[in-house]
Amino acid sequence: MQILRIATRKSPLALWQSEHVAAALRAAHPGLEVTLVPMSTRGDEVLDRSLAAIGGKGLFLKELELAMQRGEADCAVHSLKDVPMELEPGFVLPAILERADYADAFVSNRYNGIDELPQGAIVGTASLRRQAQLCARRPDLVLRDLRGNVNTRLGKLDAGEYDAIVLACAGLQRLGFDARIRARLDSPQWLPAPAQGAIAIECRDDDPATAALCSVLDHAPTRTCVEAERAMNRALHGSCHVPVAAFAELRGERLHLQGLVGSAHDGHSVRAQDEASAQHAERLGIAVAQALLDQGAGALIAAEAEPDTGPFRS
Numbered sequence: 001m002q003i004l005r006i007a008t009r010k011s012p013l014a015l016w017q018s019e020h021v022a023a024a025l026r027a028a029h030p031g032l033e034v035t036l037v038p039m040s041t042r043g044d045e046v047l048d049r050s051l052a053a054i055g056g057k058g059l060f061l062k063e064l065e066l067a068m069q070r071g072e073a074d075c076a077v078h079s080l081k082d083v084p085m086e087l088e089p090g091f092v093l094p095a096i097l098e099r100a101d102y103a104d105a106f107v108s109n110r111y112n113g114i115d116e117l118p119q120g121a122i123v124g125t126a127s128l129r130r131q132a133q134l135c136a137r138r139p140d141l142v143l144r145d146l147r148g149n150v151n152t153r154l155g156k157l158d159a160g161e162y163d164a165i166v167l168a169c170a171g172l173q174r175l176g177f178d179a180r181i182r183a184r185l186d187s188p189q190w191l192p193a194p195a196q197g198a199i200a201i202e203c204r205d206d207d208p209a210t211a212a213l214c215s216v217l218d219h220a221p222t223r224t225c226v227e228a229e230r231a232m233n234r235a236l237h238g239s240c241h242v243p244v245a246a247f248a249e250l251r252g253e254r255l256h257l258q259g260l261v262g263s264a265h266d267g268h269s270v271r272a273q274d275e276a277s278a279q280h281a282e283r284l285g286i287a288v289a290q291a292l293l294d295q296g297a298g299a300l301i302a303a304e305a306e307p308d309t310g311p312f313r314s
C-alpha cells in the first residue's frame with residue numbers, strides 16, 4: 001500500500017488543516033494511506049519577540065521543508081497567507097485548495113463591531129495590516145500586540161486583556177468558533193491578507209509522484225485569485241511584516257483585484273484596484289502594486305520595514 005506523510009505544525013488550526021487535507025486525499029485516492037508528521041517550528045516557539053525581528057520570512061515553513069528534504073515527510077500543509085512570496089528553491093505548491101471565508105472577524109464579548117467600540121478601547125492584533133486598517137477607521141483606538149495561536153488569542157480576550165480582537169474568519173470557523181464572530185470585516189471597506197483563507201500543499205519539485213497525488217485537490221479559481229494577490233504583494237516586496245492587504249475575486253471571466261498599503265501608526269493608507277482577464281492574474285497583481293507605488297506606497301512600506309519595529313503579519 002502506498003503511504004503519504006504530511007508534515008504539519010502542531011497548533012490546533014494547523015492540525016485541523018492537515019487532517020482536512022488528509023481526509024480529502026484519502027477520499028480522492030482509495031487505498032492511499034495518509035499520515036501526519038506533527039512538528040514544532042521556530043515560529044511557534046518564539047512568542048515573546050517580534051517575529052519580524054528574528055527573521056520573519058518562512059519561519060513557519062523551514063522545519064517542515066527540512067523534513068521533506070530529509071525524506072521524513074512527503075508534503076506539508078500550510079495556510080497560504082503564511083507562505084513567503086518567493087518559495088524556497090526546490091519546492092512547489094502542487095495544490096491550492098478552494099478558499100474558505102477570506103474575511104477578517106471582529107471578536108468581542110461586549111461589542112458588535114468596530115464602530116460600537118467606545119473611545120480609546122483596547123484592540124488586540126499583532127498584524128500591521130489589521131492595525132493599519134483599524135487606525136484608519138478609528139484613530140482613537142489603543143492597539144495592543146496579540147500573539148499565539150487562535151485558541152490562545154481567544155483566551156486572552158476572555159481574560160479581559162482587550163475589548164476586542166481581530167482574527168481570520170477561516171481559522172475561527174475551522175476550529176468551531178463561528179459563534180464568536182461578532183462581525184465580518186468585509187471588502188471593500190476592509191481587506192484581508194493576500195491568500196487569507198486558502199490552504200496550500202507544498203512538496204519537493206523532484207517528487208512528481210507526490211505532486212500528482214496532491215494536485216487533485218487544486219482549485220483553479222482560487223489559484224487564479226491568490227496568484228494576483230501574491231503577485232501584488234511580491235511586487236511591493238512583500239515580506240510579511242508590511243501592512244499590505246489584497247483581495248481578488250472572479251466575476252465571470254474577469255478577475256478583480258483590490259489592494260491596500262497602510263501605516264499602522266498614523267492611519268494613512270493608499271488603495272488601488274483594477275481588473276483583467278483571468279489569464280493575466282500575475283500581470284494584474286503587478287499593475288495594482290504599481291498603482292499603489294504611484295500613490296506613495298513605497299514610503300509607507302519603508303517606514304514599517306525597519307528591523308524590530310514591530311509585530312508581523314496578518
Ligand SMILES: NCc1[nH]cc(CCC(=O)O)c1CC(=O)O
Nearest residue numbers: 079167168170171196197198314
Ligand atoms: N497569522 C496566522 C494565521 N494563518 C492563517 C490563519 C487563518 C486561516 C487562513 O487564513 O487560512 C491565521 C490566524 C489568523 O490570522 O487569525
